[in-house]
Amino acid sequence: MLDARFVRENTEKVMKALEQRGYETGNIAEFLKIEDGRRSLLLEVEKYRQQRNELSERISKLKRECSDVTSETQEAKNVSESIKIREERLRELDEKTKTSLLNIPNIPHESVPVGKDETENVEIRRWGEPRKFDFEPMNHWDIGEILGIIDFERASKIAGARFVLMKGLGARLERALMNFMLNVNTSKGYQEVLPPIIVNRESMIGTGQLPKFASELFTIADPELYLIPTAEVPVTNIHRNEILKEEELPIYYTACTPCFRREAGSYGKDVRGLIRQHQFNKVELVKFAKPEDSFEELESLTRDAEDILQKLELPYRVVALCTGDLGFAAAKTYDIEVWLPGQQRYREISSCSNFTDFQARRANIRFKREGKKGTEFVHTLNGSGLAIGRTVVAILENYQQKDGSVVVPKALRKYMEVETIK
RNA sequence: GGAGAGGUGGCCGAGCUGGUCGAAGGCAGCCGCCUGCUAAGCGGUUGUGGGAGUAAAAUCUCACCCAGGGUUCGAAUCCCUGCCUCUCCGCCA
DSSP: OOOHHHHHHTHHHHHHHHHTTTOOTHHHHHHHHHHHHHHHHHHHHHHHHHHHHHHHHHHHHHHHTTOOOHHHHHHHHHHHHHHHHHHHHHHHHHHHHHHHHHTSOOOOOTTSOOOSSGGGOEEEEEESOOOOOSSOOOOHHHHHHHHTOEEHHHHHHHTOTTOOEEOHHHHHHHHHHHHHHHHHHHHTTOEEEOOOSEEOHHHHHHHTOTTTTGGGOOEETTTTEEEOSSTHHHHHGGGTTEEEEGGGOSEEEEEEEEEEOOOTTOTTSSOSSSSSOSEEEEEEEEEEEOGGGHHHHHHHHHHHHHHHHHHTTOOEEEEEOOGGGOOTTOSEEEEEEEEETTTTEEEEEEEEEEOTTHHHHHHTEEEEOTTOSSOEEOEEEEEEEEEHHHHHHHHHHHSBOTTSOEEOOGGGHHHHSOSEEO
């Protein structure tokens, strides 16, 4: 959520920035209209309220002197009636401005490349050499089937399409990756947390999934709750409605959770394999930082995610998303894409973003500077470190052997307790 | 699931037979005084958000005693609803 006051006072700048995202700026104009109406009505209401307060005080005083108060009471009654009518309208306008504001995306950082869609994203760096095969590399789903470690058919019997049943060393690989990644992350100062994976509406609004992206979420009807699409949601909301101390910042968290996504509108995309599932595990990195540090923190967070791939010796590249491809809440995003021999291309395995104060304002996460009055919103960041399912894909495809077996990356052997999957 | 108790400022804790209550008192914090160290003591001060205002302040004003409604001229105080916490019983991994 943007600051209403900021939008009011910097309309030109805001519109220009959001145009680069391909955002319909008519919504801003509409917001301003509602906001203006709201403010003038607020002024009116406050004037009446002041009048009412003064009258009440007078009544109280007169009563103590045992004087007659019928005329004052009558007057106050009228004033109260005026307040009531306007308050009702004010409530409607409050609601409208809030909704309007909640549906406006974040402003891209000046360092974000301008572009209309993913074709204009900019590659920042590459690491590792894609391996040269002396045989035709297989897709991970073929490898998984041959090894008997991935079972899509039975998963669809149990749950439906886009679910998977991992078995034997496949299940163990998944577990090994979770442990490996969490250990690497905690060694760098991220505190491990194990949050709820079902959350309430306020949390979803806090990080920006609601109200705009309800169709992406799995919901629970009776108590109105939501399955998380990423650990970003519960972990960022750890500090919702809190005022942090300056010296507590920055705060680093890492969490491994299942993630649930409807993938509505992605019919026909990645229909085979592990790439796009309704349920998958992901290790997440979350940071709370001071505004002046947040873009530095984004760089180090991205490096931390990259480090996992380097330790697993998987080739990847880092891409800066352009303005047109940026997520709703993000001011800047780096995608990390891992090389997949089965597809002969790089595929997203991590997405690292700085949300600046956009989520913090929604979730009301503030901090207080030493010796300064008032509070400021913190900046929130997060990134995958990494998506487990896609890491499994990358390992199976990059480490496959001619005989159909898969060599276990060195860094994982102590977790897997075997050197090859066969 | 059944039966009770409760949610007040950074913390503890009054108020809850409605009216100078943004809220007593204590602790903690800050500023000053005093005491040749430390402690004690004395005086003052210390919340958040919005709006108006200003070059910026000053200043004015509204709201906030878990959240949302209601009653009333007026609510921390009365009435509903929700959320959370605690105790007892039942059930359960």
